[in-house]
Amino acid sequence: MMRMRGPATDLPIILEDVTIVAGDMAILDRLTLTLATGAPTMLVGPNGAGKSTLLRVAMGLMTPASGRITWGGRANSPPLRRAIVFQRPAMLRRSAAANLLYALSAAGVPHAKRGAHVAELLDLVGLAGLSERPARRMSGGEQQRLALARALAREPEILFLDEPTASLDPAATKALEDVIRAVAARGIKVVMATHDLGEARRLAGEIVLMHRGHIVEIGGADTFFTAPRTDEARRFAAGELLI
Ligand SMILES: Nc1ncnc2c1ncn2[C@@H]1O[C@H](COP(=O)(O)OP(=O)(O)OP(=O)(O)O)[C@@H](O)[C@H]1O
Numbered sequence: 001m002m003r004m005r006g007p008a009t010d011l012p013i014i015l016e017d018v019t020i021v022a023g024d025m026a027i028l029d030r031l032t033l034t035l036a037t038g039a040p041t042m043l044v045g046p047n048g049a050g051k052s053t054l055l056r057v058a059m060g061l062m063t064p065a066s067g068r069i070t071w072g073g074r075a076n077s078p079p080l081r082r083a084i085v086f087q088r089p090a091m092l093r094r095s096a097a098a099n100l101l102y103a104l105s106a107a108g109v110p111h112a113k114r115g116a117h118v119a120e121l122l123d124l125v126g127l128a129g130l131s132e133r134p135a136r137r138m139s140g141g142e143q144q145r146l147a148l149a150r151a152l153a154r155e156p157e158i159l160f161l162d163e164p165t166a167s168l169d170p171a172a173t174k175a176l177e178d179v180i181r182a183v184a185a186r187g188i189k190v191v192m193a194t195h196d197l198g199e200a201r202r203l204a205g206e207i208v209l210m211h212r213g214h215i216v217e218i219g220g221a222d223t224f225f226t227a228p229r230t231d232e233a234r235r236f237a238a239g240e241l242l243i
């Protein structure tokens with residue numbers, strides 16, 4: 001008897017010579033990158049480097065002007081196994097729990113299982129006490145965590161995070177980083193943009209330094225900081241401003 005094939009994987013995600021143009025500017029410029037199974041990949045670099053754009057492209061939300069992108073070898077892969085948390089997540093004008101119920105329903109989770117799932121997700125992101133709070137009244141950091149829970153409701157294979165700790169205080173940052181580590185330990189591939197070099201070092205994996213639509217340097221978290229190959233990486237790792 002033939003064995004059933006498991007669901008197709010979206011990994012690796014391979015970008016080859018991907019260019020994204022806005023106006024007359026290339027915001028990603030012939031960018032080549034492989035996102036593979038394993039520890040988190042952290043995207044770092046100054047404002048406007050192209051981090052958010054790269055996340056959107058890898059999610060499949062933007063079509064390159066030129067170049068190729070494949071998910072597990074397929075050029076057209078619906079984002080069923082991918083989830084993204086945007087830099088400024090938008091919440092429904094409902095309670096935190098209702099936002100998650102909506103996401104679970106959209107993900108096809110059976111009605112009877114949704115309640116338990118909501119409780120589990122809120123607990124995972126440290127919002128167990130806020131389930132009835134209107135999502136849009138929550139603080140920026142609480143909304144970030146709710147957005148992460150909403151993304152996890154889809155049980156993604158790959159999770160794209162765009163500066164999820166940018167508006168969080170140190171305690172909330174630590175809590176969220178713990179969640180991200182737990183998510184990665186479950187085998188979910190995390191690809192995350194951050195401005196915080198300490199955070200990049202704590203969570204990577206692999207660090208990708210971007211500047212002006214290019215990848216300047218890519219390497220394991222250790223070598224990136226201890227043995228940077230490029231002058232830009234050396235300056236960036238030393239905390240100098242890349243302009
Ligand atoms: N739709 C668009 N139209 C025109 N320019 C755009 C568009 N989207 C992005 N850009 C420009 O492309 C560049 C890269 O933007 P992107 O948001 O990817 O950078 P980033 O690395 O995420 O920056 P930040 O650290 O500020 O979040 C920026 O200069 C931005 O203004």
Ligand SMILES: [Mg+2]
Nearest residue numbers: 051052087193
């Ligand atoms: Mg950005």
